[in-house]
Amino acid sequence: MKFFIDTANLAHIEEANDLGILDGVTTNPSLMAKEGIKGEANILKHYADICALVDGDVSAEVLSTDYVSMVEEGKKLAAIHKNIVVKIPMIKDGIKAIKWFTDNGIRTNCTLVFSAGQAILAAKAGAAYVSPFIGRIDDSSWDGIALIEQLAHIFSVQGFNTEILAASIRNPLHIVRSAEAGAHICTCPLDSILGLLKHPLTDIGLAKFLEDAKKM
Numbered sequence: 001m002k003f004f005i006d007t008a009n010l011a012h013i014e015e016a017n018d019l020g021i022l023d024g025v026t027t028n029p030s031l032m033a034k035e036g037i038k039g040e041a042n043i044l045k046h047y048a049d050i051c052a053l054v055d056g057d058v059s060a061e062v063l064s065t066d067y068v069s070m071v072e073e074g075k076k077l078a079a080i081h082k083n084i085v086v087k088i089p090m091i092k093d094g095i096k097a098i099k100w101f102t103d104n105g106i107r108t109n110c111t112l113v114f115s116a117g118q119a120i121l122a123a124k125a126g127a128a129y130v131s132p133f134i135g136r137i138d139d140s141s142w143d144g145i146a147l148i149e150q151l152a153h154i155f156s157v158q159g160f161n162t163e164i165l166a167a168s169i170r171n172p173l174h175i176v177r178s179a180e181a182g183a184h185i186c187t188c189p190l191d192s193i194l195g196l197l198k199h200p201l202t203d204i205g206l207a208k209f210l211e212d213a214k215k216m
Helices: 010-018 029-034 040-053 067-078 092-103 116-125 134-139 144-158 172-181 190-195 200-213
Strands: 002-006 022-026 057-061 084-089 108-113 129-132 163-166 185-188
Touching: 002 010, 002 190, 010 022, 010 040, 010 190, 022 185, 040 057, 040 067, 057 108, 067 084, 067 092, 084 092, 092 108, 092 116, 108 116, 116 129, 116 144, 129 144, 134 144, 134 172, 144 163, 144 172, 163 172, 172 185, 172 190
Parallel strands: 002 022, 002 185, 022 057, 057 084, 084 108, 108 129, 129 163, 163 185
Antiparallel strands: none
16 A cells, blocks of 8 residues: 655655655645645745655645636646656545546556545546545435445456545554555544554563663
8 A cells, every 4th residue: 555645745745755655645725725825826935845755645635616627727737757647536526537647558546536536437437546534424414434345346357446545644543454455545633643553562672672682
């Protein structure tokens, strides 16, 4: 399973990349705003800065919701760097835009996916990635991991090349369970990635080793 970091914070991206396990980056308008990135020129420059840090796919989200505007905006984003993947919302015009991008050699990530039916449409249109939001699904009293399992089965049976990108990750357990369920990629904040390192027995064991080393 590949690891993407879900942020627009350059310091967090650098720290994750320094671990040697980072495969890509996902962002969205909320994450850009959180870092104080405003205005088209600044947003485009920030995506270029991210691409300079990471040798992997970087999902850049369109802000438009109509077909023509999404295509025009997506072309600008794709022109930034070869690793840019245009992030498109799961709406009717979004599916049309994904099909256009697919036909024109531009990869896409279909975001805000909450059902198998939505994911099938995105895969049929040629999306490189579909992003089911498992945390938000859990918030609505459904099972986000169950959707990952369902998509892994459907995509295998149907032979779709679209990769399942587990998004809206809330904790390290979400990462582990997404891997078990068959997600190809997991995108999450830095805290969730670092949380995988932690176990009390590791801390206890290391402290004991260091204590014993002093006696040597």
